[in-house]
Amino acid sequence: MIVAEQKPIRELVEMVKDFQKILVLGCKGCVTVCNVGGAKEVGVLASALRIWGRKTGRDLQVGEHTLERQCDPEYIEELRGIVGEYDAVISIACGVGPQFVSERYPTARVFPGVNTKFMGGAVAHGIWSERCxxxxxxxxxxxxxxxxxxxxxxxxxxxxxxxxxxxxxxxxxxxxxxxxxxxxxxxxxxxxxxxxxxxxxxxxxxxxxxxxxxxxxxxxxx
Amino acid sequence: MSEFKSGSNLEKVLKAGHFAFTGECGPPQGANLEVLKEKARHLKGCVDAVNVTDNQTAVVRMSSWAASLVLIQEGLEPNYQMVCRDRNRLAMQSDILGAYAHGIRNMLCLSGDHQKFGNHPESKNVFDIDSMQLIHMVKEMRDQGVFLNGQEIDEAPRMFIGAASNPFADPFEFRVHRLAKKVAAGADFIQTQCIYNMPKFKEFMKQAVDMGLTEKCYLLAGVTPMKSVGMARYMATQVPGMDVPDELIKRLKGAGKGKVAEEGIKFALEQIEEFREMEGVAGVHLMAIEWEHRVPEIAERAGMLPRPQI
Structure with a gap:
């Protein structure tokens, strides 16, 4: 699988600090398996952003959505009518995800929520290692x-x-x-x-x- | 066609059956030629050829070919080192052509320390080809007159090809096979990693001799005199693939204040004496790191002077 890790929240809020409506977009592919970009992590990141918004006096609206895969136009299509509702999208898929979203929705502001690390697998619970x-x-x-x-x-x-x-x-x-x-x-x-x-x-x-x-x-x- | 592969002094010394003695010189971390010329002055007349390191330990220094040319101007013969870390096959081949065109006749082909150790750890490495493939490429350039892509070279570079061997790295059982691969790939001579563990080196040499490798290439044993107990400890714990026995550290400690360096030299001299008698060892490669000014004394005391003139 493609293994990724979440970007530090400090880096993420710096990216989206000028936006009010933010969509956190997950992927049920590799990043779900390596516990960084699935529906669960979408929820966690969205909550963190809301807390940050409240603490800093921002009126944030944070949406949550998770696609079957972000590396397939068929599923990206699902976002039609959704992306337009937001000022920014944070994709927490691998590096392919934000690009497929950007290519399909040219006016959207898309940000990467994770750092894509390598192709590899889990060698033990919580430990991933490069293979390819x-x-x-x-x-x-x-x-x-x-x-x-x-x-x-x-x-x-x-x-x-x-x-x-x-x-x-x-x-x-x-x-x-x-x-x-x-x-x-x-x-x-x-x-x-x-x-x-x-x-x-x-x-x-x-x-x-x-x-x-x-x-x-x-x-x-x- | 000459009887020699490159006609370098080192090749001639080895082919004439002399016990070779090579030195080493790290180019300056700047464009200061005086530093380099000063090192060259100490080494001149004491060694058959001088290794010129290529961004050793991944620290930026004057390029090895440029420093090699300075040595030639100073009347020394360089052994031009090239690592696979910083250059792809295009850059390597073009540098080899340029080096040869300007009179460089020996080359040492190395993998290179990982850039993580150096002063630009954020750099991207290359490793387009590995040291084995580099050896083979230089041989094909010389013997077949072709580039790596098979294209003919208009006047081929004729290098005396060197490679490194570390008998102390793991897995030990594979080390002699890796040496055999380097010889088969085209290495004319081998310079080993610094040797401190003599029993282990003897075991390695026995394997090499038994496999007939020392009939096919000249093996120069690596010697680096210890300057201090701190240096010995550093080599023992911080330098990958280095084997420094505790007894040596104890011996240096036992020398007492102000006498450690002399004890380090004594140990090196004992080693050189032993290498001269050891089957399959064709010479010594003295890596007196930032200690070039002590080389004349070491060469003298080791009975290496005068060097043969061929």
């Missing part, structure tokens, strides 16, 4: 099913750097050295020889380096 860098050419099968592009601090493809110590990355003791794990796993599987093969430079044309990406599947295009 979206490079566009998946190579995890070469590395015991683990991705050094996303998970090595230097995206090394040919083994651990000299900063690996006790299974930890040189940048921080809390960061796993994924190469340590890859080497252990491949050794256990009797496949160390595969890691000894030289991996040539990667083509980044399919990654963000190749320019903003889009995808067309002809059979689905109406």
């Amino acid at each position: 860098a979206g490079c566009g050419q998946c190579v995890v099968h070469y590395f015991g099913g683990l991705c050094p592009i996303a998970r090595c601090s230097k995206s090394l493809m040919n083994g651990p750097c000299g900063g690996s110590a006790d299974g930890r990355c040189e940048i921080h003791k809390e960061v796993e050295c994924i190469w340590d794990t890859i080497v252990r796993k491949m050794t256990e599987q009797g496949r160390l020889n595969e890691l000894i093969e030289f991996k040539p430079p990667k083509s980044w044309t399919t990654a963000r380096d190749g320019g903003p990406r889009s995808m067309i599947r002809e059979e689905l295009v109406k």
Whole structure:
């Protein structure tokens, strides 16, 4: 899933301090799963804004709405007749949400309520971890099913750097050295020889380096 | 075609079978050439080549190729370091062409410390290619005369290709394999991380010798004399992938006030003595960090002088 975290309330009120009618817009997709942008969080943020409004003597009207997904025009359409009622929209979907809303409703003032962090998953309750860098050419099968592009601090493809110590990355003791794990796993599987093969430079044309990406599947295009 | 790959002094010294002795020089954090020339004066005549670091520990310094050119002007041979952190394949190849065109003949290919450690931690890193791929790229540029994209080069840069090896990083079992990969990718010589744990290094060297790696490349053992107990403690706890045994720290402490630096040099000299006899070790890489003025004395006491003239 796409993992996000809420922006500090101080930053949010600074964004919307000049507006009176504010819509807090949630998403039932990834951000609901990572407990940052679903219906529950819409309610919490809306309450916080109302309290801030009262404390600062503002006559705020804060609306709440949660879409099935904010990354799909079909659901964004649901906001027709709603967005116009507000001076500002705070989308607490990932970075896709505020953009889909902005693109569909050109006059709306849309603000991001969360910081989109990475593609990953929950490794324990309340702990999320990055797994994918979206490079566009998946190579995890070469590395015991683990991705050094996303998970090595230097995206090394040919083994651990000299900063690996006790299974930890040189940048921080809390960061796993994924190469340590890859080497252990491949050794256990009797496949160390595969890691000894030289991996040539990667083509980044399919990654963000190749320019903003889009995808067309002809059979689905109406 | 010359019998040499690049014809650098370092290559000639190693190929002639001499025990090589290389030094290191960090470019200044500014455009002050006097600082650099001062360091060069200390190293001149004491070493076969001088490593010129590339934004070491991710701190901005004068570019390694520019500082390398200054060393050439001062009559020293540079070993031009390049890290993968700050440049993509376009910038790397163009810098290699420029460096070669101006007389640089040795190159050390490195991953580079993460920028988190440096003085611009907010920067974006590159890591377009990794150190292994860099080694291979420089080799292909030299031996096949082609850029990474296969396009022919109009006068190919002919570098004596170096790589680093850290026998003390984890996972230890993989370290010799990573060295083997670097040799297969095209490394002509290897300079190791600073060695303090001699038993562990011997174990590593035995593996390297057994695998025949020291027949295929020249391995230079890394030595950094400890200047103080504080430095030893810092290296032990703060530098990733560094292995400083407690006994060494105790030994330095035991030297007493005002004598720690001398004890550090003594330890380094004992190491050099041992490396000279160690199978597979072709030389020593002395990284006297901000201690260049002590290099002549260390070289003299280690019996490294005079350096061979080839």
